[in-house]
Each structure stands twice: as structure tokens, then as C-alpha cells.
Amino acid sequence: xxxxxxxxxxxxxxxxxxxxxxxxxxxxxxxxxxxxxxxxxxxxxxxxxxxxxxxxxxxxxxxxxxxxxxxxxxxxxxxxxxxxxxxxxxxxxxxxxxxxxxxxxxxxxxxxxxxxxxxxxxxxxxxxxxxxxxxxxxxxxxxxxxxxxxxxxxxxxxxxxxxxxxxxxxxxxxxxxxxxxxxxxxxxxxxxxxxxxxxxxxxxxxxxxxxxxxxxxxxxxxxxxxxxxxxxxxxxxxxxxxxxxxxxxxxxxxxxxxxxxxxxxxxxxxxxxxxxxxxxxxxxxxxxxxxxxxxxxxxxxxxxxxxxxxxxxxxxxxxxxxxxxxxxxxxxxxxxxxxxxxxxxxxxxxxxxxxxxxxxxxxxx
Ligand code: GLU
Numbered sequence: 001x002x003x004x005x006x007x008x009x010x011x012x013x014x015x016x017x018x019x020x021x022x023x024x025x026x027x028x029x030x031x032x033x034x035x036x037x038x039x040x041x042x043x044x045x046x047x048x049x050x051x052x053x054x055x056x057x058x059x060x061x062x063x064x065x066x067x068x069x070x071x072x073x074x075x076x077x078x079x080x081x082x083x084x085x086x087x088x089x090x091x092x093x094x095x096x097x098x099x100x101x102x103x104x105x106x107x108x109x110x111x112x113x114x115x116x117x118x119x120x121x122x123x124x125x126x127x128x129x130x131x132x133x134x135x136x137x138x139x140x141x142x143x144x145x146x147x148x149x150x151x152x153x154x155x156x157x158x159x160x161x162x163x164x165x166x167x168x169x170x171x172x173x174x175x176x177x178x179x180x181x182x183x184x185x186x187x188x189x190x191x192x193x194x195x196x197x198x199x200x201x202x203x204x205x206x207x208x209x210x211x212x213x214x215x216x217x218x219x220x221x222x223x224x225x226x227x228x229x230x231x232x233x234x235x236x237x238x239x240x241x242x243x244x245x246x247x248x249x250x251x252x253x254x255x256x257x258x259x260x261x262x263x264x265x266x267x268x269x270x271x272x273x274x275x276x277x278x279x280x281x282x283x284x285x286x287x288x289x290x291x292x293x294x295x296x297x298x299x300x301x302x303x304x305x306x307x308x309x310x311x312x313x314x315x316x317x318x319x320x321x322x323x324x325x326x327x328x329x330x331x332x333x334x335x336x337x338x339x340x341x342x343x344x345x346x347x348x349x350x351x352x353x354x355x356x357x358x359x360x361x362x363x364x365x
Pocket of ligand 1 (some may be wrong): 009046072128129144146
């Protein structure tokens with residue numbers, strides 16, 4: 001299974017405002033158990049600002065954004081250093097990925113990030129993700145790691161997103177004010193009522209509260225990623241959720257698969273150009289659901305960047321598919337008709353051997 005696991009600052013911090021290393025070690029131990037079982041995991045961890053503050057006690061206590069960005073820059077190094085040491089105990093190599101909203105909104109950068117994450121996961125390396133707070137000014141920042149974790153889940157086509165916080169899940173009312181509040185085990189659909197419940201429930205130290213967690217669940221489930229919000233303080237929470245299939249926390253059901261959601265998205269996108277393909281490539285796409293290779297392309301219409309959505313037409317002008325291209329139009333013109341292993345020689349670089357990978361291709365007709 002491909003998993004995105006998100007720790008809020010309240011999973012990392014002790015009530016006395018120090019880093020809770022024993023708990024972090026315990027969480028890392030659980031992730032290592034899942035990793036050993038073959039699960040592919042990306043960890044989204046908050047806490048850079050918190051750790052930065054711990055490590056710079058002599059700095060003035062300011063609340064402005066540049067100051068927080070500075071704390072994040074200090075803390076991110078320390079935080080990753082701790083993760084590196086803890087994961088090293090279990091022989092797991094980690095990688096750092098710092099993202100902003102604009103990285104994920106730009107097609108080319110989205111594809112680059114997706115390729116990098118997929119390669120890391122294939123090599124059993126564990127990406128540790130945070131927002132790039134240093135450049136994350138208002139206009140481009142995601143702002144909370146709940147939403148970031150949902151974007152990462154979408155980026156890597158995760159099967160499940162697990163958001164760990166200091167609450168056992170979503171309750172019918174705020175449990176700190178209503179003793180009769182009950183934990184909601186399953187949310188089949190995120191309705192206004194669910195959003196209203198989340199509105200009143202804050203969580204501890206991080207930026208997000210329950211409302212950003214619900215936003216994240218909505219974003220993730222819409223792209224086919226089942227989401228669970230559970231307590232990071234619950235013993236063995238990850239092992240019980242993933243390996244034992246226990247019902248813990250609140251589960252948000254995804255009604256479509258991520259392949260289907262990606263395909264819907266491709267169908268809804270505006271088209272920036274067209275690729276005309278020979279009969280062999282047309283048949284490979286429509287009948288055998290194969291990727292589109294440069295060898296099968298005979299012409300390119302329009303100017304478009306890497307990451308654009310294009311339509312694929314056969315020699316008779318019939319539409320046979322739509323997809324997201326790995327190469328810009330000028331590159332495709334240079335390599336069309338050639339074998340994929342010639343791409344590097346012709347362009348001087350390559351983004352892989354497919355023009356449109358079958359995961360990013362919807363066959364039509
Ligand atoms: N990126 C922030 C940090 O690492 C956390 C954002 C959040 O709490 O959601 O401190």
C-alpha cells in the first residue's frame with residue numbers, strides 16, 4: 001500500500017514544550033514496521049517552527065511571519081536531523097522534500113515532484129515532507145500541513161492518508177466541552193454537517209485545527225485517497241490501522257479510485273494541442289492501454305509545455321485519447337518517429353521513455 005502519514009506539531013511536542021523524542025522514536029518504530037512489510041510511505045511532518053524555537057531560545061519572541069520563517073529554516077534542519085538518526089536505527093534512508101502550493105499547481109513542477117517521489121518510493125527511501133516555509137509567503141503558501149499531506153497523497157497516488165493529531169478523531173461535539181460527545185468512526189461523505197462539527201474543534205499547537213483536517217480529507221477522498229484522522233498518542237496506532245486493519249479514529253471513505261479520479265481530471269482539462277499517431281500507436285492506446293512512445297507519433301499540433309493536456313488523434317482524425325505529456329511540443333517534434341532510447345542523444349536530456357505514460361492517458365473511442 002502507498003501511504004502518506006502526517007504528524008502534527010502536537011505529535012512531536014511534549015506538554016512542557018520540548019521535543020518528545022521517545023514518542024518520535026515510537027512513531028518511527030511503527031513506520032519502520034510498515035516499511036518492512038513492503039508499504040511505501042511518505043511522511044509529512046510539521047514541527048519546524050516549534051523545533052526552531054526550541055533551538056534558538058536566545059532569540060526575541062516575535063510573532064511576525066519573517067520571524068516564523070526564520071525559525072522554520074533553523075528548525076527544519078534539526079527536525080530532519082532527528083528523523084535521520086531515528087530512521088537510521090531501522091536502516092531506513094530518508095529524503096527531504098520541501099514544497100509550496102505553487103510547486104504543485106504548476107504542471108511541469110508537479111510532474112517533476114511526482115517523478116522524484118515515485119523514484120524515492122520505488123527505491124524504498126522515505127521522503128519526509130514539509131512546506132517550504134522559507135519561501136512560503138501568503139500568496140503561495142498552503143499554510144497548514146493537513147492540506148499539504150492531502151496534496152502529497154494526490155501527487156503520489158496514495159491509497160491512504162493517515163493524519164495523526166492529539167485527538168482520537170472527529171466527535172459529534174467538542175469532547176472537551178460535551179461529555180456525551182461520541183467519536184464518529186466513519187464518514188461516508190463530507191457534508192455541511194460534518195464541516196460544522198469540525199469548525200468548533202481546535203487542536204493543540206500546529207497551524208491547522210479540525211477544519212483543515214476535514215478540508216484535507218475532502219481533497220484526498222475526492223482524488224481517491226481514503227483518509228483516517230486518529231490520535232498519535234494511541235499506542236501502536238499505525239501498526240493497528242495498517243497491519244491489523246483495526247477501526248481507529250475517524251475514517252473518510254473515498255468513493256472513486258485514484259486512477260479514475262486522475263482520468264476524470266484529464267477529461268475535464270482544457271486541451272493545449274494534439275498529437276497525431278500512426279495506426280499501431282492508436283491500437284496500442286485504445287485496445288491495449290499502453291503508454292504513448294515517440295516512435296508512434298507522426299505530427300504535433302500547437303505549442304505547449306511539458307505537463308500540458310493534449311488530445312491524441314489517429315491518421316483519420318479520430319480522437320483516440322487524451323493525456324498529460326512528459327515533453328513540450330518542440331521536444332516532441334524533435335523526437336517523433338524515433339525510438340525512446342534515442343531521446344537523450346537528440347535532446348541532451350530525458351524525462352523517461354514515454355511521451356504520455358499510461359497512468360496519465362485516457363483512451364477514447
Ligand atoms: N510547516 C509548519 C512547521 O513545520 C507547520 C504547519 C502546520 O502546523 O500545519 O512548523
